[in-house]
Amino acid sequence: MQVFDGHNDALSRLWATNGDPVERFSRDEGHVNSPACRAGSMGGGFFALYSPEKRQATDFTLFEPIDDDEALPPALEPGPALQSVIGQAAIARSLHDQGAIEIVTDAPELGRAFMAEDRIACILHLEGADCIDADLLALDALYALGLRSLGPVWSRPTIFGEGVPFGFNRDGDTGSGLTVEGRRLVARCQELGVVVDTSHLTFRGFWDIAEMGGPVVATHSNAYALCPATRNLTDDQLRAIGQTGGIVGLNFATLFLSEEGWRAGRAGIDDCIRHLAHMVEMAGEDAVTIGSDFDGAPMPQGIASARDLPKLIKAMREAGFGEPLVAKIAHENWLGFLSQILA
Ligand code: ZN
Numbered sequence: 001m002q003v004f005d006g007h008n009d010a011l012s013r014l015w016a017t018n019g020d021p022v023e024r025f026s027r028d029e030g031h032v033n034s035p036a037c038r039a040g041s042m043g044g045g046f047f048a049l050y051s052p053e054k055r056q057a058t059d060f061t062l063f064e065p066i067d068d069d070e071a072l073p074p075a076l077e078p079g080p081a082l083q084s085v086i087g088q089a090a091i092a093r094s095l096h097d098q099g100a101i102e103i104v105t106d107a108p109e110l111g112r113a114f115m116a117e118d119r120i121a122c123i124l125h126l127e128g129a130d131c132i133d134a135d136l137l138a139l140d141a142l143y144a145l146g147l148r149s150l151g152p153v154w155s156r157p158t159i160f161g162e163g164v165p166f167g168f169n170r171d172g173d174t175g176s177g178l179t180v181e182g183r184r185l186v187a188r189c190q191e192l193g194v195v196v197d198t199s200h201l202t203f204r205g206f207w208d209i210a211e212m213g214g215p216v217v218a219t220h221s222n223a224y225a226l227c228p229a230t231r232n233l234t235d236d237q238l239r240a241i242g243q244t245g246g247i248v249g250l251n252f253a254t255l256f257l258s259e260e261g262w263r264a265g266r267a268g269i270d271d272c273i274r275h276l277a278h279m280v281e282m283a284g285e286d287a288v289t290i291g292s293d294f295d296g297a298p299m300p301q302g303i304a305s306a307r308d309l310p311k312l313i314k315a316m317r318e319a320g321f322g323e324p325l326v327a328k329i330a331h332e333n334w335l336g337f338l339s340q341i342l343a
Pocket of ligand 1: 220
């Protein structure tokens with residue numbers, strides 16, 4: 001069973017690590033790389049372009065507990081933010097030129113690249129529009145480089161809106177919604193056929209986007225009812241995603257999976273199944289997918305990298321999901337949704 005995944009941070013991992021990124025991607029290191037994807041039947045996914053505070057590799061096997069109430073980091077300067085995004089887009093381009101991934105920008109390309117055994121279909125995603133000014137010119141440039149998905153914020157403020165700080169035992173009603181510029185950015189993305197991602201946004205930002213019409217998407221977020229984290233979605237949000245024909249992708253980050261994940265750094269594949277079942281109940285069979293957060297978060301026991309995706313598929317079957325639902329979650333929902341947006 002092939003998997004299409006809604007979120008990974010392989011490009012920022014490669015960008016923050018020394019050495020030739022193409023060569024590194026061909027080695028079995030990190031969570032997403034050529035051999036791991038081949039072994040785990042990961043045929044494609046969203047590859048994030050992300051601006052960190054510092055250019056620094058993170059070892060996600062070393063768990064650092066997070067406070068219940070982290071402060072929201074300050075906004076980034078657009079100049080340095082753009083530098084990281086362009087660096088990571090260049091790495092994506094080299095991987096594309098060398099045939100390791102294929103940056104896809106329309107529906108037929110996506111279908112072909114997903115089925116190809118020798119490369120990974122790549123939707124370029126901007127995680128936080130810190131690098132885009134109010135004139136939105138950088139958006140047009142990134143679109144020309146292949147960008148087809150964008151979240152207005154990561155967990156910090158931008159001129160477009162506000163992200164949620166990482167917090168537990170409280171919901172995502174942590175700050176303001178979209179600004180006037182934020183609405184213009186979303187409208188421009190809808191015009192261009194760029195997916196708008198609400199993962200990391202505040203409640204108000206989420207509902208502002210829902211009110212603008214169009215399908216509501218959260219590429220990598222889980223169920224608040226099962227893990228009370230600011231980054232997770234309430235049942236009302238999950239229902240809204242389903243009702244608008246949108247998508248929600250299961251995040252593998254231990255922090256967002258189990259009730260003790262953020263304290264203990266522990267979660268298992270059984271937690272993934274619990275979240276999937278709840279999300280299917282709230283959002284419907286056609287809305288639920290995978291959004292691993294590979295290379296961006298600590299992983300649950302049993303999933304060390306993309307190589308272990310078949311274990312999740314097996315667990316879905318054992319939980320009685322049935323073959324049609326397993327296929328929808330594994331790839332059909334993402335591919336069906338994207339072929340409409342990229343038509
Ligand atoms: Zn994220």
